[in-house]
Amino acid sequence: MFHGVRRFRLARPALAAAGLACAASLAVAGGGAAAAPPRAALPGELPGLTGGLSLLGPAPAGQRLVLAFDLRLRREAALDRLIRRVSNPASPAYAHYLSPAQFRRRFAPSPAAAAAVERFARAHGFRVTSVPANRHYVAVAGTVGAAEAMLRTGLARYRLAGTVVRAPLRAPTIPARLAGIVSAVQGLNTADQARPLIAYPSAPPPPAFVNAPPCSRYFGEKPATGTPPAYGRAWPYAPCGYTPAQLQHAYGFARAIRDGITGRGVTVAVVDAYDSPTMPGDLNTWSHRHGLPFARVTRHATFLASHSPEIPGTFVDPQGWAGEEELDVEAVHAMAPRARLVYDGASSPLNMDLAAAVNDVVDNARAQIVTNSYGSSGDFDNSSDWDPIFKQAAAEGIGIYFSSGDAGDETKDPNGPGDREVDSPANDPLVTAVGGTSLAVRKGGRYGFEDYWGTGRSTLSGGAWSPAPPGDYLYGGGGGVSQTYAQPAWQRGIVPDAIARYFAGKPPQADAGDANGEIHVPGRAVPDVSMVGDPNTGFLEGITQDFSGNPVDLPGDDIHYGEYRIGGTSLSSPLFAGVMALADQAAGRPHGFANPALYLAFREGAYRDIVPRGPGAVVRRDYANGLDASGGTTVTLRSFGILNTLHLLHGYDDSTGLGSPHGLSFLRALAPGSELLARHR
Secondary structure (H helix, E strand, O other), X not given: OEEOOOOOOOOOOOOOOOOOOEEOOEEEEOOEEEEOOOEEEOOOOOOOOOOOOEEEEEOOOOOEEEEEEEEOOOXXXXXXXXXXXXXXXXXXXOOOOOOHHHHHHHHOOOHHXXXXXXXXXXXXXXXXXXXXXXXXEEEEEEEXXXXXXXXXXXXXXXXXXXXXXXXXXXXXXXXXXXXXXXXEEEOOOOOOEXXXXXXXXXXXXXXXXXXXXXXXXXXXXXXXXXXXXXXXXOOEEOEOOEOHHHHHHHOOOHHHHHOOOOOOOOEEEEEEEOOOOOXXXXXXXXXXXXXXXXXXXXXXXXXXXXXXXXXXXXXXXXXHHHHHHHHHHHHHHHHOOOOEEEEEEEOOOEHXXXXXXXXXXXXXXXXXXXXXXXXEOOOOOOOXXXXXXXXXXXXXXXXXXXXXXXXXXXXXXXXXXXOOOOOEOOOOOOOEEEEEEEEEEOHHHOEEEEEEXXXXXXXEEOOEEEOOOXXXXXXXXXXXXXXXXXXXXXXXXXXXXXXXXXXXXOOOOOOOOOOOOOOOOOEEEEOOEEEXXXXXXXXXXXXXXXXXXXXXXXOOOOEEEEEEEEEOHHHHHHHHHHHHHHHHHHHOOOOOOOHHHHHHHHOOOOEEOOOOOOOOEEEEEEEOOOOOHHHOEEEEXXXXXXXXXXXXXOOOEOOOEOOEEOHHHHHHHHOOOOOOOOOOO
C-alpha cells in the first residue's frame, strides 16, 4: 500500500502591483471624502478554480477558529549570506552554526513586532494562545465573525471531497502599519491540510491490512507461474516487504553499521500529524522481530494531538496518520539503529499546525535532521510560512528533508488541473527533496537494480492483462522543475538545461510564481536524491491494527500487532534521513542544510546512477477486503518506470535526482578524512 500525503490545491490571490499590495479605500459621506486607514492584502488561503470546491453558504459567525499570524524575519539578506557560508563545504565558515538563542537575537522577529500583532488581535476580541520563543508566529483564538471583521473578508463553507471545509471569499487584509511585520495569516482555510502519502486504510488502531500470498522474500524468489507474460517474459511475485537487514545490505551500509557507524550521537526528528499511543511499543516489537536494538523515542505533542478522536467523513483522521508515524520512525531506525529519535506530533493536519511542529523542533534544536512525509500538490511559494523556519534550520545546522510526492509529474493527478508541477515544500531550495525508486533486492541482500518509481497497473481478466501493459498510471515519485523557485547555484552544471529550462517558452502552470508573481526559468529541479518508494517493492511495516473485520480471527484478539508491505516517498524520506544520520556520525558534525554537500558528492561517485533499463514489472495478489480470501482476490501486473513527462537519464534527472546513496562511497564523500571510515578500504 502507498500513502499519499496531500494538501488540497488552492490558488494564491492575484494582488494588485507586487507582493503585499497596499490598497487605500475612500469613504464618502455628506459630500466630503475621508481617507480610511490603508489596508494591506495578505497572500494565500483563497480557494482556487481547480480546487474542486462547491460553495455551500456563509460560515456560522459563532464558529470557533484558531489563526496564526506569520511574522517577518529581521535582517533577512544578512541571514541568507550566513546560510550560504555555513552550508558551503568550500567556505571557511562551513558548519559554524548558530545556536537558537543566537539566531533569535540576530534574526527573529522582535518582541515589539509580536506585541503589535497581539494588540491588534485582542482589539478584535481574539485571545492569544501561543507565541514561540523565536516569535515565528502569533497564534490567536476567536470566532468566524470576529475574524471576518478583523481581516475584512467573508468566510464561507465549501464541499470538498465529501466533507465540508471553510475558506475565505476574498483576500484577507490587515492595517498597512502591520504589513512590514506580518507576512501571512493561516487558519482561515480548513482545506489547507496535508494527508498521509500512503494508501493506508485508515488515533489507532487503524483497520487491518494483510499481505495476500504468494509474495517473495526477495526480488525474483517466486515466479508468477500461471499468469500471462508481459514485455515478452514472465515476472515474479512482488516482495512481501523488505526488512531492515535487506535494505542495509542492498544500499551498501551493512558493513559500516556492523562496525559501529549506526547514527550514534545523532538525533533525527519525525514530524507528522497527531500522536499514536501505540507507536513506541509497536516500534520496539518491530525492532525485536527484525534484529534491531531497542529504540527510544522522545515524543512532543499537545493534548489535542494525542487525544483527537477519529471523525468519519472529515479530514480529522488520526487513524490514517498512525500508519504514517509508524512508517517514518521505523524507516529511520532501519538505517540508523542507534540514532536517537524525536517524534513531534502536530495538533492537526492543517499546514499551519505541521509548520508549528517543525518550528518547535528547529527553535528548540531538538534534532540535527528532520524528516517530513507530507506536502502540497502544487508549486507553491513558501516564503511567508515555511521559509523562515527553513532558514533558521539552515543557520543552526539542522537538515530538513521532505518527500517529493506520490503523483509523479502531477499531470495525471485526479485532484489537480492536469498540469506539470512539482510539490511543495519539496520545491523549496532550502529543503532536500527525496524521490522514490523501485528496488530489487536479491537473495542475501544483494543489490539487484533500481528503476524510477512510476507504476502502471494492469488487472488479470479473462486470462489476459487489461489494459495491456503498462496499463493505467497509478502513482509515482514526485519530480520535475519549479517555476516558483529559481535554479540554486549548487544545481548549476549538474542539472541538464533540458530539465532546468523545461518551461522556457511555455506558459506558467496553475500554482507557479513567487510572492511577487515572478516565474523563474531555469528553475529548481526536484528531487535531489532518491531511495526505494515503490509499494510493490516496499518496506515491511509493523503496527497495532484492528482485525475485527476478519472472520477467522480469534475471539477477543481483534486488536493486535501485524506487519504488511508499504511504500511511497513517505518511505524514501525517512530512509534517507537515517542514511544522513550515519553520515553525520562519520563526519563528527551535522551536515545541516546538506544540498551543497550532496551535489558536490555527485562528482565523487557517491550515488548509484539510476538509468533506463528496459521494461520491468512484478505480479501482485491482493485480498479484495484487505484481510482474507473470503471476499476474493485480485491479481495485477505492476509495471516499473512510467515517467509521463519526466526524464530518466545518465547523471542527474528529474525523476530520481542524483541517484540513490552508494554505501561507503556516499559516506566517504560526505565525511572526507573520517577516522570512523578509515578502517574501510
